[in-house]
Amino acid sequence: MALGDLLAPIGLPLLRALDAERAHGLTVKALKAGLGPTARSDAHPALALEAFGLRFPNPIGLSAGFDKNAEVMGPMLDAGFGFVEVGSITPKPQPGNPRPRVFRLPADRGVINRLGFNNEGAEAARRRLEAFRQERPAAIVGVNLGKNKDSADAAADYRIGAEKLAYVASYLVVNVSSPNTPGLRALQSVDDLRRLTEAVRDARDRVVTGRPVPAVLVKIAPDLAPADEEAIARFARDGGCDGLIVSNTTIARPDGLADKAKAQETGGLSGRPLFRRSTEALARMAALTDGAVPMIGVGGVGSAGDARAKLAAGATLVQLYSALVFEGPQLIPRILDGLARAD
Template identity: 45%
Template sequence: MRQKLTLAYKLKSTAIVTTVGVGAFFGIGVYRNEDKFYDKFLMPIVQLCPPEYCHRLAVLGFKYKLFPRQHQPDSENLKTKLLDFSLSNPLGIAAGFDKHGEAVDGLSQSGFGFVEIGSVTPEPQPGNDKPRVFRLIEDKAIINRYGFNSDGHDAVLERLLKLKKSNAEIVLGVNLGKNKTTEIAHDDYVKGIDKFASVADYFVVNISSPNTAGLRNLQQAENLQLLLRKVIEARNKLDQAKRPPILLKVAPDLTDSDVQDIVSVISKKECRVDGLLISNTTIERSESLKSKDKSETGGLSGAPLGSRSTKMIAKIYTATKGQVPIIGIGGIFNGQDAFDKIVAGASAVQIYTSLIYHGPPVIQKIKKELSNLLAANGYESVEMARGKQAKIIAKETK
């Protein structure tokens, strides 16, 4: 009897010690924000769980500030201007990660130069049926078909009002979408302008998600002209002291004719946006994709999108003669990826998929590598490097 109790006690003690030890190991790894720890230990474990569940955990981690904050200031050569904003660095988090505006403060403290939330729709809606997120691990990519799942304007505004009271320094973008059942699309975007004018530093008109039926048709010249005219009219009716810039987010799957149409539309005074986001996810599927879920319906993000979005940036930068600020998105996993988009014409960049695969350490990794690349290539700032290879890259796409 005594032997059984002793054995049980030993097993229990061993279990406690092991649990504490494993917990301490993971706790220290997270606290130190070590990329090797995340890549070798934490992320492989995370990837055993369903993707949407992990996405939610990541948002909560930033919401409750469980990840380390950045203590060291960014390198001087990363300081830059985006629109009229002075950024400590050009790296932002793309819309689609913090859809409901829950984790803005935590994301900012982790080292992002600016934060974009959304897409937000006027009325709450659940989005598409689950499962709707798929990892393509072999391809360093994700396919999603969320379909603008949103808490709605009122709930998100309440969160952002509290945020701005406690931290007004954050450069905050609000990405606007339309409800699935809305027939007159521009009505929903105008509602978003009116609703978030007091908290948004800039707006994004998202008409390029492939997961809402008919949404991408709004990129067609006639539809786009009407939409932008209505949105800009709404913005211009606001108090002059608070008229946030309006940016347009476009798809990476545009033809040369589509690009020409968009450039033509945004060149009109009544449709002149303040910037572009290039690009959203792609519906194209390269034959080189290896993962078993590669044929799932939805938008593909991550490494396979990198070259495609960079070429689109160069095309539009060249077509607009560098007069329209561009935020580059798609396949940014390291400093070289960010550098490529900047020399193609981007003023700033955003990530999403690389954060999902590599965790918070990727933020510092990209910034450090980008800073080193700028210095190695003789650029004292992001602005000096912007568009320096745009014409070369644009010619390569013809």
């Protein structure tokens, strides 16, 4: 048993007592220091699967937002995840929005954030991913790409991100669905998506040699109008991208939230309150694409039952993040054990 396995049950209550963003920063430092928990990602061979030209040891992944700067891919894979996704990463470093910008809703098992793509930029991520690939070349690490807040040319930003990071990525994500960068969600129009994905694919094809090219996925919001969902489904079905991630956080506030004061904070809502909305969006996109487009289901997953619901709605793979805030890293093997028993 690793030291992190012993410390995790003690550390979680202490972290909850801190400001949410400070707690996250301390968690990343602890993981970098080797204090993370351990669980085998391949403990249940029946859960292994192939998608996007990759062999996943299990279908449960860490969503973007946790490891924004590609600092703890190894420790999170060692905690049991079948894959991790880093970012969102922008071409240039940027501080994000003013603090406070992350708010826990404990009674609702939810989180609101308005971070605004705070990260150290593509060059810093490239250096870390390059070093990681020397040690673990076969590990599955997706790279979530974003645009800088002050950029006037979104396609150029996504192109730069792909140029710097495609050769160390297992797959690439065009993130146009965060609610915390002004104008970003407007890029979910099909004309804009086509321009962005073509820029990413062109850059990818020029820099990736000697190995399979990483798939290009698009991450969408759960708040799209029906006509927009239909247009994106046609775009994906016609080969405009290799897959979809459904979904990002929501700007909606469902009825019945217990923490009504924090619920009024601006930003994207994730965690349990997002589960129904994101799963319904996933099911709609699966139906609209006739099941022909691989999808990653994300939003509110906190149990094996939640993961099964995402898979039943049409997901090939499942991601989570917010539930770790409340359940801790022991959640990952619990979900895998539950999925294995269901099989």
